[in-house]
Amino acid sequence: MKIHSPFRTALVATLGVGLGIMLLTSVQMLSTVLLYIGTALFLSLGLDPLVSFLARRGMPRWAAVVTTIVAVLGAFSAIVLIVLPVVIEQISQLVAKVTDLIIHGDQTVQSLRKWMTETFPNLRVDDVFAYVQDWLAKEDWARNVAEWSGSIGQGVLVVGGAVLTGLFGAFIVLVLTIYLTASTPSLKRAVYQLVPASRRQRFIDIADQITDSVGHYVMGQVTLGVINGILSSIYLSIIGAPFTAVLAVIAFFFSLIPLVGTLTGSAIIVLACLLPGVGSPGTAIAAAIYYLIYMQIEAYFLAPRIMSRAVAVPGAVVVIAALSGGALLGLLGALIAIPVAASILIIYRQVIIPRMNDQ
Template sequence: MKIHSPFRTALVATLGVGLGIMLLTSVQMLSTVLLYIGTALFLSLGLDPLVTLLERRGLPRWAAVLSTIVAVLGAFTAIVLIVLPVVTEQISQLVSQVTALVVNGDRTVQHLKDWMTETFPTLRVDDVFAYVQNWLEQEDWARNVADWGGSIGQGVLIVGGALLTGLFGAFIVLVLTIYFTASTPSLKRAVYQLVPSSRRERFIDIADQITDSVGHYVMGQVALGVINGLLSSVYLSIIGAPFTAVLAVVAFFFSLIPLVGTLTGSAVIVLACLLPGVGSPGTALAAAIYYLIYMQLEAYFIAPRIMSRAVSVPGAVVVIAALSGGALLGLLGALIAIPVAASILIIYRQVLIPRMNEQ
């Protein structure tokens, strides 16, 4: 190909590269804002089934949105007011126990040795502790602890700043969620107008399937978390597990993570039941047996019924989507990745495959 004006071609190419760099930089700078918007859209789609249900009962759109938002905020506030004092008290007890374990170093080590000897009679406890001591000496662990101690003040400031930023972000997400929930129909109509009229009906059908699937997925995942949290609170209280309220909150939040959340939260709870001085091997064993049974019930009975109206996603796709979303956006990415994968599957099954079959 003959280039008639090398200077103009180079100028246009340079401007194109510069424009691309500027767009990428702008997206990077606006990543936090885009994350807020994506989170609010995700939550608004999750609340939309409740709003639609209230609309079918005769309420106008504004009243349905207001009732849903007030109910959700009221439930969240009630849970915080009820659980927060208990959780705060039990976290203080947990910190006190850990502090006592650290301060009473020699006695703690001896107590741990006695417990391991009693629990695992065939284990060479002295060899295990000798290996750990040699590893700590080789890694110069004491110097690292001193370095960490010197940065405690800076770490407190960082945590405080992160807490304020998180509160501000939560407020922004709340405002955007209310706005998106109230204006979902108008937003949908605005998007639908961009599609040619010949394809608009099909596009609306697929888009409604995607939004309904995302909404039912969000509500279903929250329902699974509530069920796990309540049952964990009851059962852990029965077996006398330590820090019941804290562990129930852990069970709830981990259940929000698809696929591996319940397993990870169960492992954390079982390990917490093994803390010397507050837990016991018997309590941990009882908790482990319960969560093994509960995970089977959740996988084969509870989740299929709750998620029956959401799009089913193959297990391999769930794993890949959760890992990819977690790597890109952390915990939020892992939560959003499953409905995104479900949306892609809907497009694949109802758009791509029919087109390929027509050719």
């Protein structure tokens, strides 16, 4: 290739590199905004099946959107108003219990020593405690405590700022979700107009499959979380587990996380049942047995039926998608990774494979 003007070529190359850097910097600066938009779009697609259901029953689109938003916000507000006072009370009890354990550490150690002696008669408990005491003596705990105390004030400010940022972000996401849910058909039509007329019908069919799959996935995951939360509340109340409301909320929210959410939430609940003074090994064992059974029922009975209208994703793809999404976008990435993988599978099966077979 003959270069007529080295200066002009270098200038164009420099401008191209600068433009690329500027675009990457802009995306990085707008990452929070893009995250808000992605979250709102994900939620609006989750609400779209309910809006479509009401619209098919003769309700105008705007009325269906308003009814859905009001119903969701009303249900969420009712749950918060009912559960929040109990959760706050039980969290206060939990903090008081942990504080008491720290203040009366000697009594706690003696109780733990007595329990280990009675539970494991063949274990040399005195040797275990001697080893732990020797290990603690080697560590400079006084200096660590001083460092932790000095960072408490800074930690409080950081937590306060994070809470305010989270509330602001939740408000922005709520507004965007309402707007996107109300304007979903017009947005779809605007996107469809960008596709050539000869391929438009095929594109519309695949796009509708993708949006329906994402919507049914979101609704199904929320349904699984509600089932787990309600059943956990009932069963934990029966076995006398501590902080039942708090643990039921934990079961609900962790069930929203695909793949490992139920397992992680169950492990936290079982460990909470082992807290000295409020729980017991028997309660923890009963909770562990229940969650082992529940996870099998959820995996082989509940999830296949609730998720029957969503696109089936192979197990290996689920693991890879969840890990990749979590690494890129954290918890939100893990939540949206599976519907994104399902969308890619739809394109792969209905576009790429038929095109390759035609060649």
